Amino acid sequence: MGDERVFAERPGQRNSAVLERLQVDHERLAESLSALEALLVRLDDDSAARAFVLHLEFTHEFCELLHFPLEDALLEVVLEAGLTPSERRVVFVNLAQHQVIYAEALTVLEQPAAEASSEPGPRAISRATSRAEFRRAAEAYVRALRGHLEFEDRHLQPLLRRHLTTRATARVEALARDLLATLVGKPLERLAALDATSRELAAG
Ligand SMILES: [Fe+2]
Numbered sequence: 174m175g176d177e178r179v180f181a182e183r184p185g186q187r188n189s190a191v192l193e194r195l196q197v198d199h200e201r202l203a204e205s206l207s208a209l210e211a212l213l214v215r216l217d218d219d220s221a222a223r224a225f226v227l228h229l230e231f232t233h234e235f236c237e238l239l240h241f242p243l244e245d246a247l248l249e250v251v252l253e254a255g256l257t258p259s260e261r262r263v264v265f266v267n268l269a270q271h272q273v274i275y276a277e278a279l280t281v282l283e284q285p286a287a288e289a290s291s292e293p294g295p296r297a298i299s300r301a302t303s304r305a306e307f308r309r310a311a312e313a314y315v316r317a318l319r320g321h322l323e324f325e326d327r328h329l330q331p332l333l334r335r336h337l338t339t340r341a342t343a344r345v346e347a348l349a350r351d352l353l354a355t356l357v358g359k360p361l362e363r364l365a366a367l368d369a370t371s372r373e374l375a376a377g
């Protein structure tokens with residue numbers, strides 16, 4: 174996950190290093206998304222709701238701290254590459270989707286039911302309305318993230334492969350290194366802890 178190795182330069186393969194990193198991120202996101210989708214149908218169950226919130230917290234923070242900033246930087250750089258109008262549309266739709274997913278995650282997390290779910294024990298969700306709202310928000314988040322991953326696989330990856338030059342990649346790698354430097358310490362430690370907990374949950 175988000176450590177320095179991922180951004181390490183590979184002589185002669187600098188373009189593929191960034192794309193490879195996106196691929197690795199997407200594999201992790203797809204895993205987490207599958208866990209979220211499996212839990213969606215069981216959200217009336219307190220332990221399933223707690224597990225959902227944990228997976229979502231990981232996914233949200235992973236996207237917010239690492240994945241979206243890297244992609245946003247890539248998209249900004251690629252916009253300078255003389256894209257066609259339809260390619261520019263892909264970039265702007267992509268950027269907008271990041272913001273929607275971020276907002277949908279916050280909508281789930283601000284539900285009283287989500288708050289209760291993140292702590293085991295007697296604070297379990299009790300009100301039916303709050304559960305229904307929680308479920309609606311959870312479904313919206315999962316739908317937005319699933320649609321986004323599919324959109325990127327279908328439209329963004331080919332666009333990046335076409336336009337990402339070695340020079341542009343070097344700029345993105347520099348930005349990624351700066352970004353990581355700001356996250357070293359508590360943010361990355363928290364993310365690693367969420368990652369480990371969500372993997373344990375998925376395995377258990
Ligand atoms: Fe992505």
Ligand SMILES: [Fe+2]
Nearest residue numbers: 241244271325
């Ligand atoms: Fe994205």
